[in-house]
Amino acid sequence: MGLLSQGSPLSWEETQRHAEHVRGHGILQFLHIYRAVRERHKDVLKWGDEVEYMLVAFDHEHKKVRLSLTGEEVLHTLQEKGEKVNPNHPTLWRPEYGSYMIEGTPGQPYGGTMSEFNTVQDNMRKRRQEAASVLKENEALCTVTSFPRLGCPGFTLPECEPTPVEGGASKSLFFPDEGINKHPRFSTLTRNIRHRRGEKVVINVPIFKDKNTPSPFIETFPKDDGEAARAAKPDHIYMDAMGFGMGNCCLQVTFQACSISEARYLYDQLATICPIVMALSAAAPFYRGYVSDIDCRWGVISASVDDRTREERGLEPLKNNHYRISKSRYDSIDSYLSECGEKYNDIDLTIDKEIYERLVKEGIDHLLAQHIAHLFIRDPLTLFEEKIYLDDANESDHFENIQSTNWQTMRFKPPPPNSDIGWRVEFRPMEVQLTDFENSAYVVFVVLLTRVILSYKLDFLIPLSKVRVMLRVQTLCSKGMKVWDWCIQHNSSILAAYLPGNQHPLADILSRQFGQNHQWELDNTTLQRELMTAARWMREFIANHPDYKQDSVITDEMNYSLIWKCNQIAQEQAECPELLGGGFNKMKYSGNKTSSF
Template sequence: MGLLTVGEPLDWPETKKYASHVRSHGIDQFLHIFRARRNRRDETLKWGDEIEYMVVKFDHGNRKVRLSLRASTELLKQLQAAEDAGAVDLDSLWRPEFAAYMIEGTPGQPYGILPNRMERALMAKAVKEEEQGENISEMDEDVFEELEDHNDTITTMFNFLNQVEDNMRKRREEVRKLLHSDESVLSISVFSRAGTYDFCFPTSFVETVDGYSRSLFFPDQAINHGHPRFRTLSKHICDRRGSPANIQLPIFRDKKTPVPFVENFFQSMNIEKDQLSSDQLRQFKNISDEREVKFRKTDHVYMDAMGFGMGCCCLQVTFQAANLCEARLLYDQLTPLCPILMALSAASPTFRGYITDVDCRWSVISEAVDDRTPSERLGIDPTNGDKVRKIPKSRYDSIDLYICPGNEIYNDIPVLVDEEYYQKLIDGQVDPLLARHIAHLFIRDPLVLFKEKLNIDDSTESDHFENIQSTNWQTMRFKPPPANAQEIGWRVEFRPMEVQLTDEDNAALVIFIVLLTRLILSFKLDLLIPMSKVEENMKVAQRRAAATKERFWFRKGIVLPNCVVKHFARSKSLCEQAIKLSEQISLSGGTKIEKTKEAMYDSCVQLTANEIINGGGDNFVGLIPLLNVYLDSMEIDAVTRCRLTRYLNLIADRARGNIPTPASLMRDFITNHPDYNHDSIVNDSIQYDMLVQIAALQEDKIKFTDLLDTVKNMKAKKN
């Protein structure tokens, strides 16, 4: 998670004192990287996934599950032992995460894809267009005639395909071998009872008065204590904003949910009341009463610590593009897909022991790390009423800017930038759009600063740049090459997805995104919609059952270069469905949407996730049908194509509603459990039974269909 510098962290007043120093030198470090690497080119598209896990401990006798706090210390040390000893070609790499019960696993080496002949030709065309500053309408016909006779096999292009899911399974098994008999490693987005009484092992209670989080519910012991960054982050966010986090989620209203739903903070505190003196109890009562006055909100679940957000798990994918131009293209074109993939991967229906009326964790993390002061949130100084600089969003939120040249018109929301740094970037020969992006990130203060890293060489290190960059947690992240790693190029990180209950589902989502990058990079697939519509989609995506019940703004029609359409039409391997779809695409081939504001808003329409993924309407052919055209236009061996189809079918069925999202499945399990009282409460026994089933699923003791049958049978008995 972010920059893990070794050293002694400064306290908040000292960190604040050096904020301008960090930002100024961070800009200098970016400029050095930009000048040195702006022309770097890599033919191979490298990429890798990141999966975050929770380690839980089962108390089978009492039907209770706790989060195991040894994950970030004992387990991580063992998992990193081979890497620390200098071993190479490892199957997996392990990194710490915010919570003491979390670990992050990645493949030992990035996967790589070499473009085929057609893609190389199209990429060369794109580079030539960039250099000449104009659109090259067509390519030589003989290029594609030659391709028909020398069609690449996708087997070599996608030789990673058989590794992705297998590697995910190996990662899980690596951890499992180190666990006690009553522990499990789970890929779950949220632990339903995090923040309730005694939810950790060893038993840990809150330090509300003098702790790092000052939380009523989430103890400091649950924060990773293997590296000072994590606890310091938590403390400095509270220090900067002037109070603990204020996270509010609407309660899911059931038949017996109190009306109105109003929490008693003191009763809910994670403290051992029997072991406290009357003075201590009185102090806790006073603090909780003060919080109620400031933060209690009718019909909402209140949370107050960074751990409620950063203690959730996710699935991320990082791509290394061929060059700076392609990285910017990927960043922009993947952005409209962020809300769609968030909704399809939704896995977070419960928080702090309650069923909530959202399915995703995104807004929880956004509020959990919101370090804005009251005046920055309101744009008004609360002491005198004067107008001050307003920062519209938390530093964890959706992106605000497209950054690829030519896409400026889609940036239709107000964006705050640091004008001094913007001019410094312009003077350093950074183009206005990229300069605006970096200057926007640099409106933030550094949150953690190590005294050993105050004064560093801006030409060889990039810690100050990464300090700001890594604490802007957004749906997409544009990542320049590190200053001290020549083998790494320009990268883009896709960040909105929630972790899934099975390795197969995680692999399906990852491979779906990878395949879409082939369309985007090779065929210049244009998915852009106004940024305001992306923001609207982000809010919609978090709603309950958004994957099947909501509509999202999306680009209508599909435009591909005429040369690509002709190649599809001529390809000898097209199946009947692909031929038909190819004819639909050819109707709009080469017809560009005029880049005016009016045309920009007319270019998008509200569609269901099913229409976006599978097509079926007049406005969009569907991403999966389009991928099938792409795949069927090349010769693919039967085994590879079969596996691709299996993954694409999982995504297609999720969008159709044939397969529930993890959030919907968990919600159904809880609400149909025999111990559920229709009061929106997830008690210990309900969570225990649910996680026993999920652990069995992830340990291959049951199949996904068995879990669906369990829920179906509970529902039948409940009714």
């Protein structure tokens, strides 16, 4: 979730007129923050996770499941019962892009003691139970990354029709505006991305070619004015709205570093881990009622917010825009920030040269200056009338306007003005998992990994271009290639760091956090997850469904069966050893403790 300012949203034309104002004052705001806290040291580890949930409604009689557009109502109820009554309530709830989504976080940040690590799963369980307690009969809270029939006719409750001709925020053929959260940020983002781009976003996902899948697979769109026919590729699932990406769910973790230099070091080291953890957590194989040939949502969400014009994409000569921009504002990082990473910055970085020179003149070092100057090649996508003129010394909305709409695998986060919060790093690539155990295991693993990196002064860095290429691993998972085999084939040395005596620092973390539920082989270069990813398990569930015709189509009843099974697993009402291992049933609670260590 990004910056949630309140006020009167401006149109894209009005926002564009203020773009230079926002960029200029955003840089001023960053400089005020930097000067105030650049020497700040000895902040302790504090961290927290963000889990995104979908609200679903089961129709058992007709064997259908739909997305319940009650997120605003549920969120209001949870906040009224929680934080507004007790500021120290153990959970916090926030809106997300979809009107069928909510986001849950711990009420206060965790610390670094082992006892606090052991409360994470319990807190996630509290969130699930708390939200479930305010739902209607036959509704459920699901941690499913992508709803398989998102964008299919009748996928929402109440049922809503898309408005491709009449207008609205997205003008989608498939995704109704009622599926967008009512907070003005979200519909304004949707509309302004489309207006800035000059056309609807284009998402093409390769379809999984099963025995009876038409070849070539080509769709026709009855309400199309010609735009979809031009944009859709043969043998691909076509989507045309921000909701197909931002309407998915993810799992993120943010942690506080002791200083700016430590935050920059961790930002770099974890950037190389992002593609691997993304692939290990893969949980999104289905889109718009079809089986796809990818396992992760990342490429979908990247395309869903790609606001680049034809000029910026290199399809027309530069005339009205300043830069050729190589990729969407939602993608992998483009430069390392630490001194040890400088020699691996092998990507041609597009920057705003005036901003870069201004930052350097103000005492910002080259690496940080080019990072900020690269973020600021983007336009602000939303602006509120009441938030144009700000106190740059005490507010940071203009800086965050640009910063929070550069959605990358890692995010480097300066402290808010006049706060006791330190320099932070956000780890963003993970897919949300079905169970609280898995979600807690992943976030604790990432935080423990940061401790090992710092303790052993590990160096996982490789040329940044190779990290970018590694994101392709998500397209290989559905074909059965093991993540680590792929990394080795592409000369990745990410897991080659080891201590004298072959004591691999990752081995201890993995055995402690995943040991009871996962089987690992670990040496200096090779690591394999033997259990299924959620994506693989979902594929096999659909493939073995009695209604599946081997044609890559997911029917209402198949979708119902899958989501119902996911809900049973999340509620610990059904076993799933393929995902969780045979020892999962032993992972029961004893007070606020778990046996995950």
